[in-house]
Amino acid sequence: MKVSNSIASFVLLLILISKNCLCSEAQQCRPSGRIMGKKPPPGECNKENDSDCCVQGKAYTTYKCSPAVSRHTKAELTLNSFEKGGDGGGPSECDNQYHSDDTPVVALSTGWFNDRSRCLHNITISGNGKSVVAMVVDECDSTMGCDEDHDYQPPCSNNIVDASKAVWKALGVPHNQWGGLEITWSDA
Numbered sequence: 001m002k003v004s005n006s007i008a009s010f011v012l013l014l015i016l017i018s019k020n021c022l023c024s025e026a027q028q029c030r031p032s033g034r035i036m037g038k039k040p041p042p043g044e045c046n047k048e049n050d051s052d053c054c055v056q057g058k059a060y061t062t063y064k065c066s067p068a069v070s071r072h073t074k075a076e077l078t079l080n081s082f083e084k085g086g087d088g089g090g091p092s093e094c095d096n097q098y099h100s101d102d103t104p105v106v107a108l109s110t111g112w113f114n115d116r117s118r119c120l121h122n123i124t125i126s127g128n129g130k131s132v133v134a135m136v137v138d139e140c141d142s143t144m145g146c147d148e149d150h151d152y153q154p155p156c157s158n159n160i161v162d163a164s165k166a167v168w169k170a171l172g173v174p175h176n177q178w179g180g181l182e183i184t185w186s187d188a
Contacts, residue, residue: 029065029111029158035145036060040152048087049079050179054146054154063142063158066111072184073112077127077171079178080107080162082137088162089151092137094119099137104170107138107162118187125167127183132170134163161185 037054045053054060067073080088082099088107091098094116099105106125108118118136125132140162145155156162161183168178 032064045152046087051087077181077183101165104134104166107140109160110142113139122188
């Protein structure tokens, strides 16, 4: 009888764990918190590519997750410089290097970056009727911001593909429209 009860309890536990995992996987990504903006020291927030600087006292939403990845994951394409001195801040997270703006490279929101699992892997970005393959070299941090490490910029939203100028050029987006574009992406 004890063995039968133990087996039944174990089976029930497995069912509950798998049900919980399936529900978690199907849930939408929700905000994980907020951080308060701090005014950057003079000259410390690089506004290249129309980057935002944190505003003193403004609450910024943070995320530890991103929407589920599919063959056509919807995202917002933003513009970033991965060069030394650019608005991307320090060297890229994946290889501790800077990258030319003429190279198709991207940073992904924290959930999609997924603890570096996409580092130095290619993704396919589609928008403006064209597609381009770009390498993931950095994280667009959705959990932190408004500090020196993040160039005094707010945390990224959870659906960002932050791209070099080369990506924007390859998609054929007119220069005066660079900065924000609805796109889809997938693992290449």
